[in-house]
Amino acid sequence: MTHVDLEKRFKELSLEVELGFDHAQTAREVERCLNCDIQTVFTAAKCIECDACIDICPLSCLTIAPDAPEDVLRTKLSAPAIHPDQALYASKALPQTGRLMLKDEDLCVHCGLCAERCPTAAWDMQKFELNIMYAGSPAPALVAA
Numbered sequence: 001m002t003h004v005d006l007e008k009r010f011k012e013l014s015l016e017v018e019l020g021f022d023h024a025q026t027a028r029e030v031e032r033c034l035n036c037d038i039q040t041v042f043t044a045a046k047c048i049e050c051d052a053c054i055d056i057c058p059l060s061c062l063t064i065a066p067d068a069p070e071d072v073l074r075t076k077l078s079a080p081a082i083h084p085d086q087a088l089y090a091s092k093a094l095p096q097t098g099r100l101m102l103k104d105e106d107l108c109v110h111c112g113l114c115a116e117r118c119p120t121a122a123w124d125m126q127k128f129e130l131n132i133m134y135a136g137s138p139a140p141a142l143v144a145a
Contacts, residue, residue, distance in 0.1 A: 001025065039128040040110055042101055044092040046122035049099070053114035053123055054078065061107035062114065064099050073102060082106060 002019045009015060021029060054062045060079035067073075070088060074081055081088070086106040094101060115123040 037128050038110055038112070038125045040103070040108065040112070040114060041124045041126045042089075042091050042103070043122050043124070044094050044101065046120045047091075047094050047096075047101060048120055048122075049094055049096050050119065052117045052119065056113045056117040058111065058113065059107045059109065061104045063102040064094070065102055066099050067093065073100075077102060077104060079104065079107060 001021060004015055004017050004019060009017060049064060051064070054060075054064065057078075063076055063078045065073060065076040068076075070090075073088065073090065074084065077088075081104055083106050086104070089101075089103040089105055091101040093099070110125070112125045115121075115125045117123075
């Protein structure tokens with residue numbers, strides 16, 4: 001992304017620094033694949049409830065709300081659930097208030113902004129691998145914990 005020159009930035013401190021994408025850059029960005037098998041992973045014990053992840057989420061798929069039955073939690077979401085049959089991620093109780101971090105998996109595009117913005121690394125991006133068994137293939141060995 002192109003930015004305003006440093007000299008101009010120092011002259012006008014309230015100036016928007018990022019100029020946005022031109023047509024060619026926009027076309028390149030649109031072609032980027034978000035299906036990289038990287039998933040957002042949340043660790044409730046690390047969360048300080050600063051709301052930075054909620055503020056940065058471009059799709060409003062994150063919400064912090066008091067624990068309640070799922071039908072009540074769905075009314076508290078930042079963005080209304082388009083598919084109510086899609087699973088709703090609910091964390092363990094957060095350490096400060098006991099509320100839950102909720103994520104609508106149907107909306108999340110795994111952009112990683114929540115993990116990038118989180119000051120405590122409560123959100124993390126991790127590789128996800130799904131092993132699908134097919135008829136006639138050997139079952140994977142189970143590792144004892």
